[in-house]
Amino acid sequence: MSDPSASGRGAPAAADQQSGGAVQTAAPTRTTSTRWNLSPAVVAALLVALLCLGAGFVAGRVELAMVGVPLLIAAAFGWDRRPGERIQLSFSVHADAAASTAPAQGATAPAQGASVLAAGSVTTPATVDALGVRIALPNRAPLDAVVTERTAADIATHIVVGHSGPQRLLQLGARAIGADAAFVGDTADGPSLDRVVRPRIVQIRSLPLPAHLIGLTGPHPSARPGDGGEFRDVDRFQPGDRLRRIDWKATARRAQNAGELFVRRTMATSDASVQFVIDSRDDLTARVADWAALHPLPGVSSQDLAREAVGSLAGAYVAAGDMVGFDDLADPARAVPPRAGARHLHRVRRAVELTAPRGAATERVRAPVLAPGALVYVMSTFLDEQPLRLALVWRAAGHRVIAVDVLPARLTRDLPARERLALRVVELERALRFRRLAAAGIDVLVWQDADASGLPTGARDARLRELSRPRRAR
Template sequence: MTGPTVPMATEPEPAAGWAPTRALGRAVLLAGLLLVAGVLLGRVDLIVLAAPLALGTAYALRRRPTALPQVWVTQGEGGPLVEGGDVTAAVSVGNPDTVDYDLVVVRSRVSPWLRIVRAGFARNDAVEDAPPSTTAATGATVPANTRRSVADRPFVTSVPTGAVVDLELAGNALRWGRHPVGPAGARVATAGGLLVSRAVITEPVRVRVYPRTEPFEAVEAMPRAAGLVGAHHSRRPGEGGELAGVRRFGPGDRLRRIDWRVSLRARQLHVAATLSDRDAEVVVLLDVLAEAGRSGGVSGAASVLDTTVRATAAIAEHYLHRGDRVSLLEYGPAARRLRPAAGRRQYLTVLEWLLDVRVHPSSHEPYDQVFGPQLLSSDALVVVLTPLLDERSAQMLARLARAGRFVVAVDTLPTDLPSPKDRGWAEVAYRLWRLDRDVMIGQLREHGVPVVRWAGAGSLDLVLRDVARLATAPRVGGR
């Protein structure tokens, strides 16, 4: 009678996600062949040669991993990141296992608009940077005047038990937007290189890069200030800093407004009358129907979208600093809108809103989404940033002018837009398109729409002066 079978004690199998390497297969195969050959041939030397291989393999596999590595991406600390600023990020690899990771291969994708010039591993607040010639070691650097990134290569290190190693990335932000760092992945080899894990991939982290604000000033008054408080002088009497004259004292006048010189001379109390200071609403309308030019980053050529976003940030910063209310609106199929508001919080909201501006070519006529009375106030100054590449953009400007709006068109088409290199009909067609576009701009000016090219400081000063004069003149046409 036989008793119950007692299972033999065996080593636990590797956790899910771990697999044997070719080195383990070669070691087992070679040791087995030497042992079989030594037994069959009766040669002790072959058994002696196989013993170290078998013992070494068994010793390396005495402790097997039970958990996969942990990988995550973090953005460096600091204030708001602007184009041309320094960007830092880190790809971290943690070892939650009880077995040391003998070899860790880390690789991460980085947006081409984030030029990484220095990368290196940091452990216990110590950065281990390799020389510039090292490509697959603990770190790498490149000269700062190149466009090449060092993040698109594998980096190798080791991670002890319960430790975390950071692959620190440092470089520059070349363009505005939300740029991903990642996805990042890591593969680990342990047990003397006999076991390897599957690739552990983590989700990317979006680095927010705000557009660089170009210097912009507009000293001319707004066409019509409709708010209650602000920095623009209206023609209505009230509390303000602009002197409107001297008049006799009346009920409700404040004592600090008394002009004692005139009062003593006239034997009656007189007060200094002032004009009220009022704020205005500025609507920046972004034409996102077409794109032209190639973006070269903060230090290169600017495309239509680059000029549009940077000019919008500059205009919004200027008028919000003066206490005006600013709203944003896209002229496109999405018709995204930012509600009018004032203050620094609105400026930060504008920068966040601009990060999601994209070109949306569409055959849809976005008139209804843009010209609603709840979106455009009758007293607002509408600054339209458009490349005038689509006929619908010109029709939109003409429609705003016919509705009696105060409109200023800012031409965002690059001045250095290259002409077709092919000889023949392509160059002729390009010249005809340029002539047709110039004719369209002339027609817009005839309809009372000033068109000015964006050139930074003072771009809109003369145009706003003309618009302010038109605002004081009698207006013909319905709203």
């Protein structure tokens, strides 16, 4: 009967690697059986008609009884035209790739900040005179419309993808209306348009490294002797040294005895093992008044920043030839061990895209086991003690740990005085946790939203350069 659709134009993606791909058809056609119910208007008409007839009979007033006669006739006429016992509604929902950004291989959803052209349709039998259509949209009031065969038309609205991760973009529902609205059907929920939206990928110019590189080969110079690295020193030939490393000039200059040889030694190269840990137990936006709201206003949340940070840093490390892994504090079963390569990067990013708050917060009994000498990124809002405790355990085990604060900049203009005081207490607790991290030798990186061009903010880029500088061993 109708084709309610939602369409819009979104902001373009910041870079090719963050662009979303073609959106597939969400769900096949779904048929739902509902039953007819007497309309509340007809019930009210019957009650008023009976009341008027009774009052007219008792009071002996004919004109009062005549008021209820038309209502009684209308109710009887509607009952005579009642439809069958049940009705079949056929639903279909699909999404079009026309409104998404440039396609990428294997993509299933648009990038964060793009728009989607979604459409839904409901097929009804001939016994239905009208249809009440409801389109539930994220973070907005539902869109309601009543359409008939003559007035059926497209219903346009914008669906802007403001968050990354798993989310519901559209929910279609309908309610059948019989002849003269005397009978209405139960509200039938149609299929939903569920998508996993890719996080935005930003450019990373500087990459911190672990304190000790223990890999056998890779792009980074290590502190042990080997092949392929920077110059270390010139020393006497020892059993096991390769003949091609003999430095004949140094031998001619420094040899004191016959047969004495000198070799040129270099530093070995190694790769880094990086582990990303996301604390997905909470998801908070910048507006503090919405922290306890069931449906917060649209805005960048802490989970959006965490997914963006992991996706961007993991891509940069894999491009440099390092190994990356992933772990979720809220779901230990979704851990991904560290590996290298583009295929493994896709696996890690897919695990990050599926990260979402899952029910009540739980405590990890023991810290996840990491590769020896790994660099650990802990993405959290640090509103409780669990990420702090795990970071201290990893630091005590000899890992280099970087605590990434993904809590957006707070907006407090709508808070009353009492809630401002509570926020002040929360901020003081966070400051104490960051002070304990710094005292244990853990670096802190504040990850805020990128600018309009998709590049990191100046403060974050400068902090990454500072963390990437070589450090002297204590």
